[in-house]
Amino acid sequence: MSYYRRKQYKGQDDFDYHDRRREMYDSPEEKLRATIIRLGEVDPVQEVPRLVEQIREFTPVNVSAVAESIRIAVTEQPFKIPYYAALLRLLHDAPVPGSEDAAGPSFGKQILEDFWKGFQAYLDRLAWRETRLCIHLFAHLTVAKVISAQTMYELLRSFTAVLDEFGVSHGRAKKAALCAAEGLMIAGPAVKENTGLNVFDLINPIQAYIESTSDVKGLVQPTIKLFANSEPIETADEILDAALAALQTLNSSDFAHTADCFLQPYLDFTPFTDAPFDLPSVLVPPEVIELDTFSTDSGEDAPAKKEEWPEYHVRLFDSDVTPDPTTPVGYALRTGLLDLIDIFEVNRKECARLLLEFPKWTPRGTFKPRPGAPAEEPVAGKDWQLESTIIETVLGMLMVLPEPPHKPIYYIALITEICKLSPGTVGPAVGKSIRKLYGFLADGLDVELSQRFSDWFSIHMSNFNFQWVWREWVPDITLSPQHPKRVFMRRAVDYEIRLSYYDRIFKTLPEPMQAPDSLVLPPEAPGPGYEYEDPVNPHHDSAQSVLELLRGRAKAEDVMAHLESVKNSLETTEGDANIDSLVRSIAVQSLLHIGSRSFSHFLNAIERYLPLLRNLASGSISTTGTSNLEGRMGILNAVSAYWKHNRHMIVIVFDKLMQYQIVDPTDVVSWAFTRGGESRLSSGHPSIGSLEWEIVQGALNKANGRVVIARRKVTTLRKEDDEKAALAKVSNGAAMEVDTEAKPDITHEESPALSSAMKAFAILTREQKAALSRTLDGFVDCLASATNPNPNAKSIVSENAWHNRANWNEDEWVTWETWGWYRHFCRMYSPYLRNYSATLGTISFAKVGNASDPAVELFRRIWNVATGQEA
Template identity: 60%
Template sequence: MSYRYGGNRKRYRDDYEDRRREVIETPEDRLKTAIIKFGEVDVVEELPRLEQQIRDFQPLNIPFLSEALRISVTEQPYKIPFYATLLRNLYNTPDSIHENTPVLGRLILEDFWKGFQAYLDKVAWRETRLCIQFFAHLTVAGLISPESMVALLQSFVAVLDEFGVSHGRAKKAAQAAGEGLIIAGPVLKAHSPSSVNDLITAMHTYSESTTNAKWLVALSSRASNEIIIPENAHEVLDSLLNALDILNAADFAGTVDCIPQPYLKDGATTFDVPKYDLPSVLVPPEIIEVEGITSEAGSDEGRIKREEWPEYYFRVFSNDVSPDPTTPAGYVIRSNLVDTLDIFEINRKESARLLLEYPKWNLPGTFKPKPGSTIEHEPVVGKDWQLDSTVIETILGAYLVLPQSSQKPIYYISLITELCKLSPSTAGPAVGKSIRKLYSALAESLDVEVARRFAEWFAVHMSNFGFQWVWKEWVPDLLLSPQHPKRAFIRRVVELEIRLAYHERILKTLPPEMEDPEAYVISEQAPGAAFEYEDPSHPHHEAAQTVLNLFRGRANAEDVITHLDTLKSMLEASDEGHMDVDSLVRSIAVQSLLNIGSRSFSHLLNGIERYLALLRSLASGGVSSSGGQGNAKAKSDILTAVASFWRRNRQMVGIVFDKLMQYQIVDPTDVVGWTFVNGSIVGGVREPGMPLNLSVFEWDLLKGALDKANGRVIIARRKIATLRKEDDDARARAKAKQGMEVDGEIKPDETDNVENPALETALKASESLVKEQKAALSRTLEGFISCLAPPEGGSNPNPNSRSVIDAAAWNNRATWDRDDWNAWETWGWYRQFVREYAPYLRKYTNTLETVSFSRFEGVNDPAADLLRKLWHIATGQE
């Protein structure tokens, strides 16, 4: 009984503690929640109830109401027209209110403007743009004067004329002005036709100045000097301007036929109140980052400011299935969906739910009703689009933006999975059609980076749905060249699926034609280690076993080094004098260590950490060497041994390379150099004597090395900034203390001349890392040049790698062989290199250009011209 009593007492105490911790919702919280959740059930019925709830709230708190409205507008853009209606209704003055009493709606609007100004001061572009949409609706509703709205839009268009304005800043300013003009156009055009025309002309002028930049990110991998934009690729700013041109040609007659305007119902067109004049604004100048480093609140680490390019997105469906984003209605719908994607990135489940509920915030007839829905409407000519197809197309468009998507790729992938779970009967078919459309585009110069992301999405999506796919549809493509983009895509997907499951399971999902080893789709063996010296018949099997036994017995690194010295002497004394003994010893030692660590990641890391001294000795150029920075040959031997050991599991090659760089056994430059020389041989893509080329495997290695070099510089600079701040704070405290202790005149601070040893060390380390970064970038650029424009008489026999792919060659690609497609893919990875790492390349433009392109001076070489053209566009010289 006592035990039970004690247990009950504890339970009651826990309940009491829970009640104490329970958050009590205040009246302000309830009203704020009501404003934010406005319209979740029935917006028409909720509107008068919410209006009355706001009027009855006491005491009157205008800042609180305007804050709730700002949150609602900037986090739920699809509700903006209905919040404009709510504010318009709050302009109505009940008869019981004295005529001299300030109008509640106007008070809220005036305070709302203060919040907008705060967004503008912080250069919060999305919140600023959504507030402008809100103001545009209020202009149509008759609450804001047209002349002040025109002035607001003009202040954003003025950004386009700034000297040296970045494309990211110009694009966001143009979107803010253009989207406001789409909504308020009818009123503004009637008020001042010339002003509207000037706004559109200014945006066109800027867009035409970005032609070269558009070409570099237009989702195409054509190695040609011609500016080629795929038919399925649309640029965001161009789409906006096309929509504005359509509206302007009709003098903005009527409204965009998907935007609800509930504030114009019930005779609201005659609504007559003193209009609010928006104060004049000046868009703050662009923030100049010190040394390109940002350290925004909430970010994982200070990062170099990412270069912003024109934003192209891929169209999957025809205009009768999803809206054409170059039309007013299509642009507005896509903009709303993209904003929802970005805002609700923190909660993919909520994002999926809101995307599927999007039609309720549009005019009836915009989208087809869901199967089984009781809602009926007359089909609208040119509309009645499919919601799921539109949403999937928008997500894929945002996911495949080059050079990087705005959100992490896994968010878009998981969001599509959530949509399929919520609406399998409609989202599933849309996903299947999207996969087939993207697959068919692979042979139409779809960019290699887009194809890489497509393969990752496809593999992950299949893993979430039992790896079920109709592979038989693609069996005829096995007759294509092994390096054809479709064949390469199939191999890549199967490789990724095996990583997500296991070899035998994926093998069972493939048709017999793809199981054949001659199809080059899936390997006969499961991914795993390939210890070269495991076979007893191997001539060096016994030597490797002695080293392996030392590792198994956890011998000291010094003992292993001593044994390797002995082994080296024995091999040199043997009859095999033609061997490279040093390389052989390194291969035996590295592969034996990897064999011990192949059981798990923990075994691998423990092995590397235990034998760091051994690995550094091997990398230093000689087994018995006790120090030094190492030499390129020794480090290349280590990397080759790793790649050979994991040749049946290419994922592990990248992982081990990363660990070797992390422990500074090899440098990023070593990995870059090894990749261009040996990567595609070990990767199974080419054989000795074939032309140099890069596939997605080699690109992953290059990217890992470059990211490591760049990341180290950023971390070092952050450390310097921290030490400098600490140093300045210490000096300030010392001066303050001295000022308090000394009466009268303050003595000079003796600490001003004291050097900080930690800061000096950090500066020297940063200088060394900057050199490493520059070397890695330079080696990568030189590697691409060697592949694509080798010198006459060089080792690259592929003629296609020396010439650009003109229209005639591209139209004749049905006859291309393996070398042709390899050259095409290498050109694609060079494009990705210069655009993704443009912020880093621009810091060293003169040095890199002088070293890498000097030999092309006075040389008439189309490949060299294209290399320089892409380089100049990426570094801002064209």
């Protein structure tokens, strides 16, 4: 293989061999770096001794270059860590190349000392993943006797000490606990040999911390439980719980089975008899306090930090198909796959290839041989299916609550790439996963996860010609229309239509699902619904006159004048009742009709007639003083009426109206809780479905995003002002040296730009708080209102009711979904709710019912957990 780069210089003559090229060769040192990083591409067992000789023979020696190469490889290719430990073990057997002092420090020791400096740098900047993977290397070297067990034990103790910090965040505690737990899993045999080291001093702090988080776990479990139940969840595993269970299992056997979980190629070498390397002592740095802040109820600034929660991963298959993550070998395999997926997020194609090659880096017999590969003797308790394990791990990351580590589209695209590499083996695993998740829908799969499942299903089908065995689900169309399975079918088909077109998706469905009464397909293809297009409509002529002006690109002032004349004529024929809302509906729907041809047409129309929209939102077309709120809500109603056959466009148009400040986020939230969900319950109570939640989420994200931008602007301007003040102070000090009797009398005033930015920030912060408050009020009205209690909210929160869910009616399923979106609101926006909890809780909870009501009790419990009032 050649390792040189070519720089191409295009010739001006296309016939002169097309290009002129100059070859740029790697230096010998660069080649050595590449060889170290690419260790194991063919056979790592044979390559390690050859690489050792190559490093020893390289002159002039460069310890830092070798250490850096190993550091890069360890943190970016963690599946090779055991072989890099073997490499360092062999490098400890010889002095530095070219050194005359044979008794001096070995080459391996010098590399390890330099490697430690890089580890310390990772730790100082709290690069947790890199830190944890370096600990893996140290743990392997401890088993190889290259590092002393005592200092390795003390290193792990420094991470368990983080768990005892006052007010430690869950994210920091989780990462520190995983560093300690996984390090002990690997180094356990060496640590256990030393009778002076007590492994329970490492295990007990982890267990104590996990027990302290029991209350918050219920809010992020993949399966919703609206009742208090101490039974462990069977469809998912929390990552810290799994690590503790695996660690306790290994410890109970004195770590005798560590070799079954982790490769240990260094044990095949001659035992290491030299003095081991002592790791320096460390302290884990404190958390970095973010400078970006926002105002709280107390008037002080608080860090706008994303909340981290317990991390549950969905289990899809039995333990004889995929490894159980709560067992030592299962935890080791899943962690290896999780790290690989996380690291290679920048290159999903390479990630897919490495995932299918993963058995190369595991003990023999771990997975069933792939078709065409040499048969291996199965190992008792192993012999798992690789493809099912990979898909389960990827989907487990996709289904993490409240949001996955990376964008959901990455995991969806990764599964597609894996399927393309090996469709014959991965396809069945994907099909089984879809069926398993579909089964979870009836068992309480979280509403947010149901939404992600719909996204993945529809996108995956679009990449494979929309081929799915829909007939398997035909019996389920007899369920209640609001049953989660029925909701999933409608949503998945709706998403598929967005990715294709109506007629094509219609043909993929079996005949029973094509029937209108099945409610699987929308009643007609997505498209605009212009109410005034039919000549039979009594307002057709008025709407056409407005439409012609808009098509002719008339000035906004002329359109407003014409609307006033339309209004006067309608008052003459129909009276004063609702004339304002009628004229507003005609204007907004006509404007949307002009922009319905494409998204660019829509944006052009909106931008051209912004003055018209602001006029309609202000209510100024009325002579009776229509309120601003009524005007803005009227615009939102007109948008929803026009796009009633394409609900996704409602979300898009609402977002643009907020962007151009025609409506406020609070208006959109109010609309979602009133007009958006007004007809979903026969009892008349408001409720929230997936569309309404998508609208609410868009409004909250818009309000939060504006605050973030304004905060950054204030921070930048304040920094500039401080720098100017410092320069002025320095200049004044220089003047005082000339005139010693002069007295400093400089008062620093805020610049006009900073003052303006601070005012804007305060306004946007109030808007953010109002949107959050209105959302909480909306959920109170849906689930825990004192004046209009929802009987379904109370009836479905008991364990007996849940076990009887097969008999639930539509109202009960709708209310169950609303409970799910309330839970997601609390955990998703927990950082903001925590800082505003005093005001929001006082105002909104004054409207809730009796605390003895089970629905009110549950409502408060969810709120208290999310805002940190119960831990």
